[in-house]
Amino acid sequence: MSDNLSAWILTIGNEIINGVITDTNRENIARELRSAGIFIRGMSSVGDVETEIVEALECAMGKANLTIVSGGLGPTEDDKTAQSAAVFLGQPVELNEEQLRRIQDRFAKWGRTMSPSNAKQAMLPKSSIPIPNDYGTAPGFAIERSNKHALFFPGIPSELIPMLRHQGLPLVWTRLGGSRKVFRNKTVIVYGLSESRLGEILSDISKDADNCHLAFLPRFPVIRLRIDASGENEGEANRVMSEKQDQIRQRIPENVISEDGTPIEEVVIRGLEDNNLTLTLAESITGGLMGEMLTRVPGASTTFMGSIVSYSNEMKKNILGVSFETIGRWGAVSHECAREMAVGARMAGGSSVGLSVTGIAGPDGGSPEKPVGTFYIGLSTEDAVISRRYFLPGARNWVKTLAAMQALDLLRRSFLGLRLHGDSD
Amino acid sequence: MSDNLSAWILTIGNEIINGVITDTNRENIARELRSAGIFIRGMSSVGDVETEIVEALECAMGKANLTIVSGGLGPTEDDKTAQSAAVFLGQPVELNEEQLRRIQDRFAKWGRTMSPSNAKQAMLPKSSIPIPNDYGTAPGFAIERSNKHALFFPGIPSELIPMLRHQGLPLVWTRLGGSRKVFRNKTVIVYGLSESRLGEILSDISKDADNCHLAFLPRFPVIRLRIDASGENEGEANRVMSEKQDQIRQRIPENVISEDGTPIEEVVIRGLEDNNLTLTLAESITGGLMGEMLTRVPGASTTFMGSIVSYSNEMKKNILGVSFETIGRWGAVSHECAREMAVGARMAGGSSVGLSVTGIAGPDGGSPEKPVGTFYIGLSTEDAVISRRYFLPGARNWVKTLAAMQALDLLRRSFLGLRLHGDSD
Incomplete structure (x- = not known):
């Protein structure tokens, strides 16, 4: 200071x-x-x-x-x-x-x-x-x-x-005038850990030091972890910063979305570009939120083909080709429907990847088997199709936001070869 | 007070x-x-x-x-x-x-x-x-x-x-000790006027009085106009409030979205319900934002069928049925394409209304004829199809937000029989 x-x-x-x-x-x-x-x-x-x-x-x-x-x-x-x-x-x-x-x-x-x-x-x-x-x-x-x-x-x-x-x-x-010290700051975007859990994991490395300060800034659905480092010169400030970044990365390798404040939508678009992939979405519970997020990134149109927001079952059938039998037998909120939606999205957009999400945002529409906050994500590539189930109950827009975030994070993890979250079929 | x-x-x-x-x-x-x-x-x-x-x-x-x-x-x-x-x-x-x-x-x-x-x-x-x-x-x-x-x-x-x-x-x-006065507050949502323009229109009725205070709260893309009224008893406080509401409504009848803080997405969903209509969207520039907005409203699924987010031209053609000729001759950002997208959305969702928006959010993709910030809205009903052109330049997400807002506002105006904004063909 x-x-x-x-x-x-x-x-x-x-x-x-x-x-x-x-x-x-x-x-x-x-x-x-x-x-x-x-x-x-x-x-x-x-x-x-x-x-x-x-x-x-x-x-x-x-x-x-x-x-x-x-x-x-x-x-x-x-x-x-x-x-x-x-x-x-x-x-x-x-x-x-x-x-x-x-x-x-x-x-x-x-x-x-x-x-x-x-x-x-x-x-x-x-x-x-x-x-x-x-x-x-x-x-x-x-x-x-x-x-x-x-x-x-x-x-x-x-x-x-x-x-x-x-x-x-x-x-x-x-x-x-003022200090001639050199200051550096970076914001690490963390997803998938509560603030208290993150605080525990980082407790010994988050203590204030003269040359480094760590601040936890929850900004739902992520936590922004702000690192403020200083030194007598550029080299020293950069060294303090990169030591702290290394420590954090080692503790929570799967939960670091980016180390420079880049939001997940941009990380996903870069991941598509780096892997020469194109993406089409099939959104139900998220209502268009995932498409909206991805299109915040300038130049998204090169990799993002579009999204079928199939809020009605008719659109799931007619545009995405989800079978009548699937909806009749398993319902629109199911592993089967999520997978067919992902495949249908990939076909509709003529893209290499299809990503789908279907679920119950509430306040109504829940059942004992599938309560409000239940959602399924489907991921279809040229090789395979998978689905995952999640249960993250909360208010309507909270559930929508988490469903979009989980789906984009699933795709991010698949690019990096990380463990995928959620429950399998 | x-x-x-x-x-x-x-x-x-x-x-x-x-x-x-x-x-x-x-x-x-x-x-x-x-x-x-x-x-x-x-x-x-x-x-x-x-x-x-x-x-x-x-x-x-x-x-x-x-x-x-x-x-x-x-x-x-x-x-x-x-x-x-x-x-x-x-x-x-x-x-x-x-x-x-x-x-x-x-x-x-x-x-x-x-x-x-x-x-x-x-x-x-x-x-x-x-x-x-x-x-x-x-x-x-x-x-x-x-x-x-x-x-x-x-x-x-x-x-x-x-x-x-x-x-x-x-x-x-x-x-x-302290006052036994009665207090009331309401928030009027205003769209389509800048804060300074609104301030001028309401200047003589926005002066502070003992029993009424008006606050302008810009919350892009709307302005929240907060009325705080008071009186010696309930009747008097209510009378002061409704007088002020009447004055505002008379000055800006077309720009009042709601008088109780209701956001435009909910006003549109209620308008669809009241008119027994169903809606499907075709979104390009907005990337899914309009669908995301409408699905914030609990129970939206009764009237909102879905949205085709056709970011690529192929999706515009294959899913919405926009003709090759239209895109070749007029481009994807045109009156013609907006109209065909609106019709295509209505068909794809099997709904009574189709609403489309296509444009250039930037930072790239603009041309001298159609600079960044140009967008077209199409509206298709059982009787007719219309389109409007707008030019509202700004940063990418600013343009996206305004394009979504203008389209929802066009629909709101059509329900109320108000003048439609934008430029015709």
């Missing part, structure tokens, strides 16, 4: 203090600061009220030499942060022509005309330094008082975090 | 300020307070450090006459909240025999013996009033200084919220 830098996080918005939204900006900012080695003293939130924002700034800048502020830079009457920062400094706000032009350019790029209210977003405190926004309309800005600094960002996470990382923190290093 | 009660929320824990966990206690406490009509001034979080907790209490109790504190009441060394509250009051902590007995009883009930460290949880500031914990081990407590009050609760949500609701707030009403 840097000795001379302490930070406070201030988020602004009536919807935050009234509990209308979950304010994830606080934790995201905290993680960015931590991985830059900055010590955090605390965080606070106030509503969109000028006097409250000014008071909160006084309080935060009294406690820490760097304050990160988010929210309240929008175009509406509600948004009072820039005006409040100006009052805090005893200054007016002024129109920043360059930032106004950037906002206009952004609207032009979108093929729209700027609404007059957006001009307000270019009104910044007189002595502030603008922080251009490459991801949206509202620019951020930096202010200084008594050698203490505050950086202001819009509250939209996809704008805030890159702006903080790529423009805000470099500005901090320039202005405040 | 109650005139004489203002609150501050303080949560304590190193894992909170370092962003290791998502602290949902803040928003849950806020909602409890709001629904009791208590005005919230702000919230803050500090780590498990005595001096920080004492400072944070000074700050919070200086701003509000009620402070709700959570976290740091556990049995370990790390947990410093009770000790810090005692320091704040200039008092020692004392063992509370009754609370110790309750902790022992709870362990006995679980069939375990109490760990000696748990005795620490019965050490409370001398002048505090204990708040018994019926859900776990750590008791809460209330303190008072200069006629301002703070309530302390454990940070475990399943203990905190019932303790706050059933013991904490009744204590507040007894000690502080």
Whole structure:
């Protein structure tokens, strides 16, 4: 950690203090600061009220030499942060022509005309330094008082975090100095272990050390395991990082989806590419979720042919060729149906692999033999067809998500020659 | 809002300020307070450090006459909240025999013996009033200084919220008095207007009044418009609410998806049910997202037959029956293809309605004529088939989400006889 830098996080918005939204900006900012080695003293939130924002700034800048502020830079009457920062400094706000032009350019790029209210977003405190926004309309800005600094960002996470990382923190290093240590962070994606189980397995290697910190961030259905490593120079930081990665990989070789934050859908698409395979899905319980996941990956169309979302039994029969006998005798939620769906998907898409999932997401439709949370996955290749049964009860969308995740993980494991999970026929 | 009660929320824990966990206690406490009509001034979080907790209490109790504190009441060394509250009051902590007995009883009930460290949880500031914990081990407590009050609760949500609701707030009403007003809230889902445009349209009716507050909560791709209304009695609160709802509905009749927070997928499923229709989708650009959305709704299987996610042109031809000529002459992203996909979906699912979407999500695949962000929606019924063109450029997943939303919204509009958006052939 840097000795001379302490930070406070201030988020602004009536919807935050009234509990209308979950304010994830606080934790995201905290993680960015931590991985830059900055010590955090605390965080606070106030509503969109000028006097409250000014008071909160006084309080935060009294406690820490760097304050990160988010929210309240929008175009509406509600948004009072820039005006409040100006009052805090005893200054007016002024129109920043360059930032106004950037906002206009952004609207032009979108093929729209700027609404007059957006001009307000270019009104910044007189002595502030603008922080251009490459991801949206509202620019951020930096202010200084008594050698203490505050950086202001819009509250939209996809704008805030890159702006903080790529423009805000470099500005901090320039202005405040700070540690010259080298920091590295990586996120290992873990699937198939509960947080407490993972904590037990890694307990002896997850203790805080001066040069390494491990954080468990459950993000259903995976756990993001964040490694923050540091060293006196690049070589040392990289060595600390790779030692920790090795330790984790050795403990949970089957459960590491990726070591650089890559989500499972991208791991699966890369696996298809590497093995020269193409994939077609047959989805019932997941309703299209697996296709949606795979098509998040740019260029997925080279390996992903499509998905037959056969919610009705008629579609299972007519499009996937599941036999009347199978549905009549074993039901649509069965090993037999999962296998026929996987074969049918492979044929329908003319692909080398077919992957299917059928099950009961609830709340209705369960039976004593096949309760809500039961699902079957089928996997068909040119050589063979297999199926697996799972029982992971929970709320409807929880079951849907896990069914999609298990199916993609089954495919991932098959690429790597790992043990397949689930119960056989 | 109650005139004489203002609150501050303080949560304590190193894992909170370092962003290791998502602290949902803040928003849950806020909602409890709001629904009791208590005005919230702000919230803050500090780590498990005595001096920080004492400072944070000074700050919070200086701003509000009620402070709700959570976290740091556990049995370990790390947990410093009770000790810090005692320091704040200039008092020692004392063992509370009754609370110790309750902790022992709870362990006995679980069939375990109490760990000696748990005795620490019965050490409370001398002048505090204990708040018994019926859900776990750590008791809460209330303190008072200069006629301002703070309530302390454990940070475990399943203990905190019932303790706050059933013991904490009744204590507040007894000690502080407070309003007997009645409160109502509703969330209107708005689609198809930017936040700034919506703000302009509603500017004169969105000003704060004593008995009504309107909050704009963008949750891409919709805006959640939250109405908080109050009155001296139920009738008055309901009247204020329905007046505001009427005003909003009159201003933006086409853009209100629902007035009670119902998401578009459920509105569409209800629309199908009400019109005795069944639906099959043909998805290309959305990759399965529309099917995933509709199947979030319990019971969707009655009206939703399925979706053909035809990512490859071969699937468009083979499964949906799009003609070779159409794809050769007009391309897969065209009015013609969208219409043939919609018809093909209707046939494939044997349903009364077919809805299709085909387009270019990017980052590659665009052309000068059909740049990234171009998509076409087709709608086929027993009577007719139509198609619409849209151009909404942006990042890949942004385009996918908007394409799904536009298609579901087109169907919703067709049910209601509203103007259809997009460009015709």
